[in-house]
Amino acid sequence: MSISIQNLTKEYGSQKAIDSISFDLSPGEIVGFLGPNGAGKSTTMKILTGYIKATSGEATVNGFNVNSETIEAKRSIGYLPEHNPLYLEMYIKEFLEYAGSLYGLKGKALKNRVAELIELVGLQREQHKKIDQLSKGYRQRVGLAQAMIHDPEVLILDEPTTGLDPNQLVEIRQLIKEVGKNKTVILSTHIMQEVESICERAIIINLGKIVADKSLHELKESGQSMEEVFRNLTGTQI
Template sequence: MSLEVSQLSKFYGTQKALDGVSFAATPGRILGFLGPNGAGKSTTMKIITGYLSADAGEVKVLGENALENPKLVSPKIGYLPENNPLYLDLYVQEFLEFSAGLYGMKADHTKGRVAELIQKTGLTSEQHKKIGQLSKGYRQRVGLARALIHDPQVLILDEPTTGLDPNQLVEIRQLIQEVAANKTVILSTHIMQEVEAICQDVVIINKGKILAVSPLSELKVGSGQIELVLETEEELELAWFEKLEKTRFGTKGKKQLVVDTSDPIESRKVLMQIITERSLNLNSLNQTKKNLETLFREITNSQ
């Protein structure tokens, strides 16, 4: 593991922002770090990157204790914070060269590295503009280039696709996937489609506690990823369907039933049997796959 977080806790006065947070991330896999506003995502990322101290716990980056040796670990991490602080009066190329200098990169190496990242992040046409003249989407690209300038082994991205149009979104998504081939990448976002498109692993946090740590594929399978939606002409009673573990009324009230299942074939058989026994008039029985957004709501609302 190139990043290990163990029993991390953080207090703001009497408020516990993080409560025993533990997870790990590995190279070659993008980890989606998800949670509602105020869940503790940004606090966790700031502690990992050395911007905040922790009250308890441990963070190891490439085997080094990040809490005890932040100056040693910090150069190994690239960080794009949510608010993306930039020097608006600097030109794009100038800013990236300045950022490279902060990491002690030599001038002969800096020029080539800046040119490479300008091309990769799609900033070629904007490189001679001041950052303050750029749209929000292009500023995000500058922030991403800045996070990558020193070729870090761990990359932490907080809402990296904010403000991007659909075409820019595809390009940045491809770049993140390319970067993740030989780096450890943590991606925090509110866009669930983004996580489903590029992440292999998921961590879900709420109220400072970790609720789920899992490969995305296993999370879906383990949560009963199929929904069956039954609609009848008559009103239904949940007690009729006690053979099925996860049932609830749907958007049309008691005439619609939603069943969460990992075995849709067997569940459909049980439903049809009940419909026959109760002499119900069936309007429809539809089957859909749950997406990550649905699973996210279920997990965070169950806390």
């Protein structure tokens, strides 16, 4: 399994942000991770990426335990947080070369990888600009390129299209779908159209518990829209 979570719990005092959740993701899957605000999506992603530790349970990425084999697990992950952290004063190529150097890339291999990613994410015309000169849509492209610089097997994307205009939404969704042909992708989102256009499967979390884990086809078999399914499972709108 590319990602395996077994009985994962995170407690903050007496409050459980996630409560004994379990799921597996296979190589090549693109999975939507859905839930209301505060449901536990970002907590789960932060545990998977090694930013915080679980209270109990186990999580592995590409076969590596995120607690005991943290460095190996992180090498297998490309992570785009909800608030895309970029060095705005840097040029795009400069930033991507810096990101690649952190993973041990150097010389011609590093320059070739940066050029490859700039083409992949559609930054050719912008590549000589500073990041602070870019629109939010292009900044998201830089963030995706940074997440993929070391060619990870798994991509973890937290709200990757928040705040984008309709044209940017379409472009970033298409990009994620293209990238997902060769990687395992888990993305959190509040946008049902995004799940329907990108994902093959949806995991829905509410109040720290998994309330559904099914293919989109299975979720739609009831004849309800995805919005109705979500509302019935969580008691909230998305």
